């Protein structure tokens with residue numbers, strides 16, 4: 001190329017020239033030591049937090065022994081007021097609290113346990129249909145608790161009932177009478 005040609009070559013614009021990245025400076029011993037210190041502190045923090053978490057878990061597990069898994073069952077012996085509180089028919093007011101129904105007819109007053117004799121579900125009282133109906137497998141019971149449809153093998157059980165000195169009905173829901181014992185003393189109140 002001749003001297004003339006060199007002068008004719010177009011000049012490269014300054015903006016097109018990329019700035020060179022400065023080369024990373026090598027760290028001094030002091031700086032390296034600081035980085036290592038920071039890493040050590042973070043490691044120590046992590047270990048101490050893990051240990052604290054672990055001890056808290058152990059402590060909680062230990063404390064758990066002082067709070068046994070007790071199931072607070074409803075009372076099985078309770079009062080439900082005087083017989084005068086109950087009209088003829090089926091009374092469901094205690095179903096959710098004590099799982100019983102009070103039935104009253106010409107024979108007297110009895111308390112049925114609201115527990116299906118098939119597999120133990122709680123039947124519903126169907127006022128319109130004048131029957132108890134189990135929602136689980138469809139067993140049906142008369143207002144006296146006699147099974148007449150579905151897989152229930154026998155009538156509903158009756159709870160022990162007696163009057164206390166104040167004339168209150170006392171129910172014992174774990175002392176039960178089967179249908180064939182429905183006239184036993186304790187299975188019915190002649191009121």
Ligand code: FES
Nearest residue numbers: 116118119134137
């Ligand atoms: S539990 Fe009531 S019918 Fe099965």
